[in-house]
Amino acid sequence: MNSKPEKIIFKGHIRLALSVLGGKWKLEILYYLRQATLRFSELQELMPEVRQKVLTEQLRELEHDGLVTRTVYAEVPPRVEYGATPYAHALLPVLEMLCDWGQEHEKRTEALAAAKEAQESR
Amino acid sequence: MNSKPEKIIFKGHIRLALSVLGGKWKLEILYYLRQATLRFSELQELMPEVRQKVLTEQLRELEHDGLVTRTVYAEVPPRVEYGATPYAHALLPVLEMLCDWGQEHEKRTEALAAAKEAQESR
């Protein structure tokens, strides 16, 4: 058996992950679905900048990739609820880290900008 | 002070992170630079599918966002080395998790496909 401790990351795996998560709003959707199922309209309210069409598309793709569940209630008016699957939940820590990093990055960028300004007004 | 334990993720932070890491090859580049600095040509060999122009662009953007360092050695022929900054290193755990997840996802997808086939030949 190959017991090489070397960490081998197959390019394919990053690429695969990116292909699934690459949509502009997918991570955000998953984040909103992390704890509760939400109706389509609730997601829309949370993300007003996203067009219905696009939101639907992204949800369909996430569903296809097994990250969200879609439950249709045969009522009038129709009700559709979206939830996160276990596979999506496995992604949450990643999301949180990404977010923390984004926060750090923001701080850093601001600090840099401030420093630059100070230098320019010198 | 606001001691609300509630986890607030500002949309902006995911979006910010995505805007920095969104390039098609950026995560992969960062991965290759995780341990050692590499020359431009070495990166090219590692990622033959990426055109020079694109590789250059992605590197420039990463540099601009403070994720990679670019060192030019005034030699003939020119030598340029790229390295990862501490900010990039803070991202490595995320990368690894993403990768692991990609691997899981692959397995799952294969399992699903196999199951489907079995059912169809029934």
Place this chain on the structure above:
DNA sequence: CAGTATCCTAAGGGATACTG
């Protein structure tokens, strides 16, 4: 070696309108 300079294509989304 490590780039720029052009040109071009594909596709992910955006905007608006219509419907079961």
Place this chain on the structure above:
DNA sequence: CAGTATCCCTTAGGATACTG
């Protein structure tokens, strides 16, 4: 309510060629 159906447009990234 929760979608489809169109049309359109930007832009990231690909292909090829040229240079300090």
